[in-house]
Amino acid sequence: MMKILFLILSPLFLFAKMQIVTYFPLETHIIKKIAEKEIVPREITNRYLSEFRKLPSSEVSRLSNSKIYFHFGLDVEKEYENTLKERNPNLIVIDMSKGVDKLNTNTYIWIDPFAMRIVAKNIYEAFVEIDKKKKDFYKENYENFLDEIDDTFLKVKQKMSGSDVTTIYAFDDYWDNFANRFRLNIIKKEKKYLNIADISSTLEFTQNRNIKKLLFYRGMDYNIALSLSSNLNVEIIEDDIFGDQWQFNLLNLSQNLFK
Known part of the structure; x- marks a missing residue:
């Protein structure tokens, strides 16, 4: 009986979580630093590709059914944004690179810890805006992630010091x-x-x-x-x-x- 009840409730439990879409797994990893298990992530590709590839209609439907599309503002990601928004105009799109001073418009910003602090802030603010009840939860994770980013920066500097x-x-x-x-x-x-x-x-x-x-x-x-x-x-x-x-x-x- 308990097993049957679990099978019935599991889809409802998953549905209650926020469904998001990202372009590739690195973005999912970063978003989970703040959202943890409060999201059900979907990824357009399991490996970064610089070229846009047309998705099957069924895949577009599956992905566009998400609440938010997070991306880094890469050209290929904007092309997918158009595809998903065409199917679901209500899809919320969050450019995690918003506010980052991009060096010569270079979009590979996550390799800079200072830029990552802004990325973390953009993610945090997006979740708080949509899911206000869990603000304290997101804030704690956000602050922990900032500590991790700062620690990473210092470790890189330490490695440089003797080189x-x-x-x-x-x-x-x-x-x-x-x-x-x-x-x-x-x-x-x-x-x-x-x-x-x-x-x-x-x-x-x-x-x-x-x-x-x-x-x-x-x-x-x-x-x-x-x-x-x-x-x-x-x-x-x-x-x-x-x-x-x-x-x-x-x-x-x-x-x-x-x-």
Whole structure:
């Protein structure tokens, strides 16, 4: 009897929770820092993709039935916003990057702890506005998350303190906000193999500026990174800024850069 009652009540219990939609798991992870189990999250993709992909009608219906769509303001996320709003005009859309001073309009802001404090505030205020009865609950989680963000910032600074790394190579602009916050110089490299004629001058440039690290996004052509690393005698740092765990990602990046 109890089992039957549980099966009957379970859907009602889930329905009572706030249903939200995000673009990819990292956003869900961050939102849960404040909302915890008060939400039922749905994700458009289980892995960040920069290209918009048309969703089946059934998937659009499932996702647009949510209460809130949280996103970071990335171009691809805005395209999905249009799709979901077309199906559900009442869908609340929260741009978690609102109020962040984006470096050269760079939208990969979660890699900057200072920007993350604003993100946390945007999430907190959204939940309090919609679910006022649980304000104290959200506030406590919000303040705990701010402590985690500050602690992460200090840990990165500590890792930097004993390092002579001030300039790095990178294949993409994913790390610009991180570099700006922690006063690193990033030199962008094209995703191509070095010509024999370029090796000597590039090697001299690398040595003169004491460049020892090469950052590239996990999933790109590893052979290009390996070729550059071999010719310039720099260490390859394979980073995934879109990974699910925000704090772990940032500390892992700093550990690899400043060890």
